[in-house]
Amino acid sequence: QVQLDESGGGLVQAGGSLRLSCAASGRRFSDYAMGWFRQAPGKEREFVAAINWSGSTTYYVDSMKGRFTISRDNAKNTVYLQMNSLKPEDTAVYYCARHRRAIGTPRLEEYDYWGQGTQVTVSS
Secondary structure, three states: OEEEEOOOOEEOOOOOOOEEEEEEEEEEEEEHHHHEEOOOOOOOEEEEEEEEEOOOOEEHHHHHHOOOOEEEEOOOEEEEEEEEEOOHHHHHEEEEEEEEEOOEEEEEEHEEEEOOOOEEEOOO
């Protein structure tokens, strides 16, 4: 069984930064791509970023390129999301998820394990 635990969310002013972490339990963390998604109130869960098994390839939603950075440390079974220049519209619950394969995609249905989420609130 795989367990994903997100941390690092909180309240920040617009223009500020946060770094989210997602610690994974279980073996073979480095065999799988990982992703970050977010869900704002009243909206569907949306893709934010993904990273392949080795960390050599990353994927982002265009609107977040240059502001968000996904990374991973396979020795620590942890994936990160560095968020800079935050905007009020970034307010959401952020979830990390494990992809079914080594190469990540933006498709939510291809992720088989999910964390409980961490709240990010950006004030104007």
